[in-house]
Amino acid sequence: MNLNEDSLQKIAELARLKIRPEEKESTLRDFNKVLDYVDQVKGLDVSSIADDEIYFQHENAIRPDLSGKHLSREEIETFAPSFQNGYFVVPKVIET
């Protein structure tokens, strides 16, 4: 199948990416080329495989629910792009 510009735009929005105007044509071309290639999978007969067969492990990985060592606010501050008074700074999200 081939995606058109509008559909690709929608996918980009879902992925939280922007396709700049000058990149639109080449991105769409490359995307459809790759889509054409992976499209072969669509026609495969996989009816012999049950839904629960797709997991490697059937063993639950659980551990005791205990408090442990966590990063301190000071440590978080060292790699956060913007941090103030112990909080991540984000643009205003509530209108007053």
Place this chain on the structure above:
Amino acid sequence: MKEILKNPYAELKSSLNSGKISATELAQACIDRIKEVDGSVKAFLSLDEKRILNAAAESDQRRKAGKPLSEFDGMPVAIKDNICIQDTITSCSSKILENYKSPFNATVVERLLKKGFILFPRTNMDEFAMGSSTENSAFQVTRNPFDLERIPGGSSGGSAAAVAASMVPLALGSDTGGSIRQPASLCGIYGLKPTYGTVSRYGLVAYASSLDQIGPFSKDIQGCIDLYSVISGKDENDSTSVNRPSFSATAVSATDLKGIKIGIIKMTSEIEPDVTKAYENVLNQLKERGAILVELDFSKFSLAIPIYYIIATAECSSNLSRFDGIRYGSRKDNTGKLEDLYVESRTEGFGPEVKRRILLGTFSLSAGYYDAYYGTAQKARVLIRKEYESFFSKVDLILQPTSPTTAFKVGEKTKDPIQMYKADIWTTSVNLAGLPAISVPMGIDTKGLPIGLQITAPSFEEGKLFGFSQELSKLEGLNILLPEKIG
């Protein structure tokens, strides 16, 4: 002193343990060699001389006091840039994590430090481990030490080139669809992709979680055996870690070639003639020594790459959603709304190949397409796993060339993503099935470039891979010379 680095790892280990060389001398030799050749190879993204030499001095003190941490105390090992080391930048060769300093060590790093290894962070890679050539790094293109106009393979090309160019004896990489084996093959060294779940992924920046696996590079098989012994074993911090002890070097099975059943593939026209010739040379010698060759029908695997790309990109779109410019990584400032901040930070921070894969993954997970693409690919993956199970009921090991070609030229395949993806034709199915596989040197082509042989075993049979590789290294025409072009 740096000449000693041209020796195989096993000799360096013995020199270190006999006191013939000190950890400081060895670390200094690596630093000198990196300074000598890495200007042209570009395998490393950074070199913290002070930290390396301090660690080496501590190692020497321990040995002097008669208290080495292990037989590996003082052994240098390079680390791929997607494996977290505390207080060290872990950028995944991306702009978005360009200045990210990890606050913790990956489990594999903890295990190396406990044994006294000297870490040499950080080797160049395809951004977020997405690529087959190490041309997708946001910072530099790594070159193949055998021919600087060519790529070293990817995505762990920096680690492979660092070992091949004798800058370090050992290195760690990660393998999602062939990212250890393919560069090992193109650089003429050994590279192991372990059984999924035997090496902790805690602290490995995830690309595709159900496929990624950390593994070793070395110029000889002993290096892979030793590194795998140290890094493998159950880890409580990784829920996909299997409940098994660390691999023990005593589990390397002595292999009798007489009577061993080897699965082989019928070669097709897409393979370079020199690769076919090298493969046939190995098969003929194995046959002469009594191995039984069984031809396997790999036609079901023709879809392994498309299946791989649907699954890998779906997982990548999910894993990389955490990079939003809020908690870590880089942020595009001066944006108005929160949504714009996410979009601008990600658009600026990710390179073209990463964006291409995020888009494909988002598409195959989106409403209306999920069942046809992602759902079908997941089931098709089971078909591949079952096909391998059926193969291993007939044979002990499977042999294939690791890559259909030797190293291609820088820029040769960048314009065509499909051509690039096809470089991993024989490696991706192994990840889909979670099996262990190793690439070992299989000779040189007419251009002087290395050719690799991939050996695949059933799950948890790394001992078989190592034992067989030891026997293979005794065959004729398989040894690789050191790259001459960089001296």
